[in-house]
Amino acid sequence: MQINISKSGIPIFAIVLLAIVFVFGLFFVGYDQGHIFSIVLGEQAFEDLYIHELTHDMRHAAGFPCH
Amino acid sequence: MRTFVFLIIVLISGAFAGTIHGVVNFVIVEPYLDQAIGIENQNLFASGEEKDTPEFWVEYEGYRVWQKSGQILAGTILGTSIGALFGIIFALSRNSLPGNNDVKKAVVLSGIMWFTLFLIPFLKYPANPPTVGDPETVILRSILYLSFIAISGFGALAFYKLSKKFQNNRKLVVLIGYGVFISVAFFAMPENPDEITAPMDLVNEFRIVSFLGVTSFWVSIGLILGFFWNRLGPHKETTTSYN
Numbered sequence: 001m002q003i004n005i006s007k008s009g010i011p012i013f014a015i016v017l018l019a020i021v022f023v024f025g026l027f028f029v030g031y032d033q034g035h036i037f038s039i040v041l042g043e044q045a046f047e048d049l050y051i052h053e054l055t056h057d058m059r060h061a062a063g064f065p066c067h
Numbered sequence: 068m069r070t071f072v073f074l075i076i077v078l079i080s081g082a083f084a085g086t087i088h089g090v091v092n093f094v095i096v097e098p099y100l101d102q103a104i105g106i107e108n109q110n111l112f113a114s115g116e117e118k119d120t121p122e123f124w125v126e127y128e129g130y131r132v133w134q135k136s137g138q139i140l141a142g143t144i145l146g147t148s149i150g151a152l153f154g155i156i157f158a159l160s161r162n163s164l165p166g167n168n169d170v171k172k173a174v175v176l177s178g179i180m181w182f183t184l185f186l187i188p189f190l191k192y193p194a195n196p197p198t199v200g201d202p203e204t205v206i207l208r209s210i211l212y213l214s215f216i217a218i219s220g221f222g223a224l225a226f227y228k229l230s231k232k233f234q235n236n237r238k239l240v241v242l243i244g245y246g247v248f249i250s251v252a253f254f255a256m257p258e259n260p261d262e263i264t265a266p267m268d269l270v271n272e273f274r275i276v277s278f279l280g281v282t283s284f285w286v287s288i289g290l291i292l293g294f295f296w297n298r299l300g301p302h303k304e305t306t307t308s309y310n
Binding site for chain 1 (some may be wrong): 068073074078088096097133136144145148151152154155158159185188189194195196197202205209276277281
């Protein structure tokens with residue numbers, strides 16, 4: 001006996017994965033003020049603002065409030 | 068659905084479109100950013116916060132190179148992020164979108180998302196160059212901007228869902244319903260609290276090039292994802308056989 005199962009819907013894990021990419025990318029470019037690097041660098045990351053400075057020009061150009 | 072193909076084309080389309088956005092910004096927005104930062108530096112010298120010394124300019128050049136080099140990389144990351152959202156919505160709404168091929172469908176969706184997630188929020192809270200913006204209000208401004216994008220996007224989605232309950236004039240229900248809703252929200256939301264002290268010519272020209280840059284992203288994401296979807300058909304059924 002052979003059973004065929006056809007799948008045409010979008011798997012939940014694919015939606016969850018893309019949703020994580022969306023939230024992380026948006027935070028990285030638009031809102032990080034040292035938070036991500038503070039996981040490894042501690043308080044110093046809030047002074048260095050490496051990601052903020054790296055994304056600075058795109059933040060302004062894409063309309064995010066920057067400073 | 069061929070999930071792996073779906074994920075790959077969504078992520079690659081977003082990265083491509085974001086890179087185009089970054090390159091467009093690099094060409095047309097960077098001169099205005101340099102001009103605005105020049106004014107910001109003059110204000111720092113005038114207020115005595117910084118001194119016009121060779122050391123200042125060495126440090127300035129160091130971080131300006133870092134900021135400029137990040138323009139395209141940040142475009143790729145932001146594009147991948149917004150592209151992921153676009154991919155989810157396209158996959159869920161593809162059967163309802165008008166158009167006889169996936170390029171047309173994707174371009175229609177990118178137009179709708181450009182309008183609701185970019186143009187409407189941009190009209191309320193337009194982009195500003197450096198020198199405009201009080202650091203003390205950045206959290207408030209960030210909350211206002213993100214909230215208005217969410218209000219506009221979820222509002223459009225809610226009226227689309229609501230329109231399905233009507234037999235006739237569905238498009239009219241969405242257009243009028245969303246139009247009234249977003250007009251009320253537009254005037255109800257607080258204004259940007261910061262006063263603009265930079266020359267208005269610079270601010271307005273910056274807003275025009277910023278508008279063109281973001282629009283280049285939305286045009287690109289529709290065309291690129293639509294092209295890949297048409298060619299690779301990730302929506303096609305997968306069949307697994309069990310003996």
